[in-house]
Amino acid sequence: MPENPNECPKGRCGRPRVRRCIDLNGPSGCYAPVCPHRQETAESVVVFPEEIAVLKLVDLDDLSQEEAAGVLGVSRKTAWRDLHEARRKIADALVNGKTIRVSGCPHDNSCDCTVPDRET
Template identity: 35%
Template sequence: MPRPKKCRRVCGLPACREFGPRGMGCAGEPVVMGLDEYEALRLIDLEGLQQEQAAVQMGVARTTVQAIYNTARRKLTDCLVNGRLLRLQGGDVEVCERRAHCPRAGCCLRRSCDKERPED
């Protein structure tokens, strides 16, 4: 029996939840990226954290962050190359209470994943 999925910590929800080609129809079904995948991209590519640091901030193992990051990159590349709509939603995540003051791990307050569910 597989281990239960760990709740992943994210420091805020994205302001925009859908991205796609402008002025033309999108090819195929939308690509759905989980909020944990979005957070991994944000921490590693935008904030410049190492995978180990991102793992601590998200509350998961480094190998988990690596897998999440690789999946997110594949989805993003699919959207860019094939002109598909990218939709950010879902995932087993908890949102940091103090996201404006959360540049590194340690300030996020742990809560049960069931208490806060971002829109699926």
């Protein structure tokens, strides 16, 4: 945080994140490729709970983006942005063999989930 609250690093702080109504029905974990021919890599992607929630609503529960936004209590644009980011991160992990780390993973010691908290 800058010393002067009116000054942002690189001139852009953006708007504060909108609070979402998230219920994932159980804890999420982290996921890594298990192919024995894959080289171990420390690279990973971090997926946040709001991204998982909108991904579940749209891709698994077959809601439209507008309906998912209503469930989450956000605008359709915010839901689209979260959905787009989740899909991009998961595609990156699948294509490049990266670990998918879930922010707030309840198995911190067993899956070595050192995930940074999202800035609010």
